[in-house]
Amino acid sequence: MKRPLALALASALAACAPMEQPLDGAAMDAAGSDAVSSADSAADRVAPVGDAAPEIPSVADPLFVRAVAYNPMMIPLGTVTAVTESATTTAFYGSLGMKLVAGGALRASNSEITMWRTAATVPAGIGTGSWIVAADGMGRVHRVRPDNALELVSDRYGLTGQSVRWIAAGGMSFVGFATDTGIAVADGMAVRQFMEGPFESFAAGSGRFAGAGMNRVKALDAMTSTLRAYNLPGVTSVAIDAAAKLVAAAGEYLWTENADRTLSAVFRAPMPIRSLARSGSRVWFIVGTELGTYAMGRVSITNGAMLPMNSTLVAASSDELWVLSAGAPRRYAVDTGTQTPEAIWRATIQPIYATSCWRCHGPGQTSPDLSTFAGWDANRMDINLRVVMEMGAPMPPDTSINAMQRMVIGSWIAGR
Ligand code: HEC
Structure with missing residues (x-):
């Protein structure tokens, strides 16, 4: 840091x-x-x-x-x-x-x-x-x-x-x-x-x-x-x-x-x-x-x-x-129970996926499958670039995500 x-x-x-x-x-x-x-x-x-x-x-x-x-x-x-x-x-x-x-x-x-x-x-x-x-x-x-x-x-x-x-x-x-x-x-x-x-x-x-x-x-x-x-x-x-x-x-x-x-x-x-x-x-x-x-x-x-x-x-x-x-x-x-990486993803990232990404990033779609923890983990560098830093063609292509959610995603990636 x-x-x-x-x-x-x-x-x-x-x-x-x-x-x-x-x-x-x-x-x-x-x-x-x-x-x-x-x-x-x-x-x-x-x-x-x-x-x-x-x-x-x-x-x-x-x-x-x-x-x-x-x-x-x-x-x-x-x-x-x-x-x-x-x-x-x-x-x-x-x-x-x-x-x-x-x-x-x-x-x-x-x-x-x-x-x-x-x-x-x-x-x-x-x-x-x-x-x-x-x-x-x-x-x-x-x-x-x-x-x-x-x-x-x-x-x-x-x-x-x-x-x-x-x-x-x-x-x-x-x-x-x-x-x-x-x-x-x-x-x-x-x-x-x-x-x-x-x-x-x-x-x-x-x-x-x-x-x-x-x-x-x-x-x-x-x-x-x-x-x-x-x-x-x-x-x-x-x-x-x-x-x-x-x-x-x-x-x-x-x-x-x-x-x-x-x-x-x-x-x-x-x-x-x-x-x-x-x-x-x-x-x-x-x-x-x-x-x-x-x-x-x-x-x-x-x-x-x-x-x-x-x-x-x-x-x-x-x-x-x-x-x-x-x-x-x-x-x-504070809930200090030790959280598995997947549980953390489920609590912090999955809700954002469910509102902002699911339409285009589900299983079987041409764009990467982000419906799972593994999908996000494998794509986290690209997600950081396109979603958090809003570079290239920023994702999502619409306005369905706010600054708070970008911070949550950026924080999750920084912690991976
Ligand atoms: C309206 C449809 C749509 C939505 C909503 C959407 N995406 Fe995408 N996304 C695409 C398409 C189509 C591509 C492939 C073309 C491209 O790379 O621009 C893509 C590409 C990407 C890529 C690049 C993948 C690669 O392999 O280079 C990332 C990362 C990504 N999206 C993340 C997200 C995330 C995270 C969300 C939700 C916060 C999201 N997208 C929401 C349509 C969408």
């Missing part, structure tokens, strides 16, 4: 010395402190990122996923817009309010609020253990109390009057909130605010927070209060991967962070990549109606996942994934 070009320039921003400021009346109470710090805007210290070069890899490994049943009692959940899991409980938030499900059974339900933006399981703001928290449609933060009732906790985080869009557990004792104006990071002692928003996407992990919006990525190291900004035109989504590296999606390109903190484009998809979500060792994404993963430097993409329109991804426990859409939430796991 070609080496990804490291051509992006990141700006090295000076550490933003946080200025401790008392926060009037809106302090973390029992958590102990009442300080909010603010950092200088990173906006004017941003270096541009170079154009993505055409040499960026565009072949992916096949990805096999299976749907995971999670709702054996068919609890009505409505349209779920936020979900989070604690050790025992899954909290669904959406059009029917909040539903707390444990062991497949409904443990509690609250239908007072039916507009929800985001949810997370975070270190408890008071005492030990964890809290399930969520931001409602107005950006107010609620936690689930031990008696399963909702309690407004915006004030505990110094966020009274602020509109929270995203909440993310940042590892260690860190909790991050992306608001309409910036990032607030609570560490159990204090809440620090960085006027760096607003963001379309927000992610956290390993003590780092990242936000994407308005053609920029901002990355905050919560331990050193160091902010870094990247110009990344069209960026829609960010994640922090298992190795604490930034991953970003901008248009068709997937960008990842190098050891020197610059960003490189590592993959070019046939369609825009969106909705990154890190679960376990993988960063998941959506491309078209397919699911993709980025892990250990490799990109894998499904063929035929048929995600609903406007789906969004949320990490689930056990390295699994939630897909939220207007319909019921779906839960997926």
